[in-house]
Amino acid sequence: MIDALRAELFKVSRRRMTYICFLVAIGLVLLFYIILWLRVRQGPNDTFRGYAEWVSLRAGLSFQNVVPYGFALERFFVTLMAVIFAGTMVGNEYDWRTVGVIASRGVQRWHFLAAKFISGIVFAFIAVTICFLVAIAASLWFTNLYGLNYGAIDGAWFGHAIVSLLRTAFVVMPFVLMAIFFGIFLRSAGQAVGAALGFYFSEGIFTGLLTSAHGWLSHIPEALFNLNGDAILRLNGRIPGNDTGLFSSTTSIPAWRAFIVLGCWLAIFVVAAFWRFRTRDIQE
DSSP: OHHHHHHHHHHHHHOHHHHHHHHHHHHHHHHHHHHHHHHHHTOOOSSTTHHHHHHHHHHHHSGGGHHHHHHHHHHHHHHHHHHHHHHHHHHHHHHTTOHHHHHHTTOOHHHHHHHHHHHHHHHHHHHHHHHHHHHHHHHHHHHHHHTOOOOOOSHHHHHHHHHHHHHHHHHHHHHHHHHHHHHHHHOOHHHHHHHHHHHHHHHHHHHHHHTTOOGGGGGGGGGSSHHHHHHHHGGGOOOTTOTTSTTOOOOOOOHHHHHHHHHHHHHHHHHHHHHHHHHSOTTO
16 A cells, blocks of 8 residues: 555656646636736726625635635635546546556555545645635735735634635545546546536536425435535635625535535445446456
């Protein structure tokens, strides 16, 4: 197992894709804050809720709300980059025909796949951490620029931020493991990334369509990822005045049930990937 992890670290640390994914995630977070800042500079719109929406946008820039706002923002960007990283990390082993070489050199299959899972999980965790630090830096800058509220920065704040970071990483994990599963099942980096991202975006579409359904159809989204992720991230806090705006969530799913549902999905992807990898001829 140590050899498999060492080999995985060697490959990941020398792949340009690893650093590209990190840089793109950081750039997207910064770009969003810049766009948000430009929108705030324009002032409120001449609409009924224009001023309230403008105040909500300013609240999103403030350091006081960097935990709920920053993690809700990076949930989307980190998921995209983590899926691309995990899908290419596994799929390229088949595209480059290196998986058979590794297995022929005495590395057990479950060691090989376990190293892939650990690598994907660690990448997602590091990406969430780095992007949150970027969000903190941007929020501090704009809070100082506009004289916004810093809030209380004490031990409780740091504890809440760390727990919120872990929650956000947990919400991203199902899509990371899904990308790894598709990489094993489809044996192609492009197809693995496309299938995982396709599911990620299409779930949001179908969830929107089923919100007005009745009966058992209306409960289907509760067994998937987005609503349960919303329920978990709701524990990170809320932004005053943003209950119906950007990054708001109206889900009524209890957080404890959301953890169980996403945990079940994680177990399903892990078991399915190990089963498929162990029972299938690598070279077929």
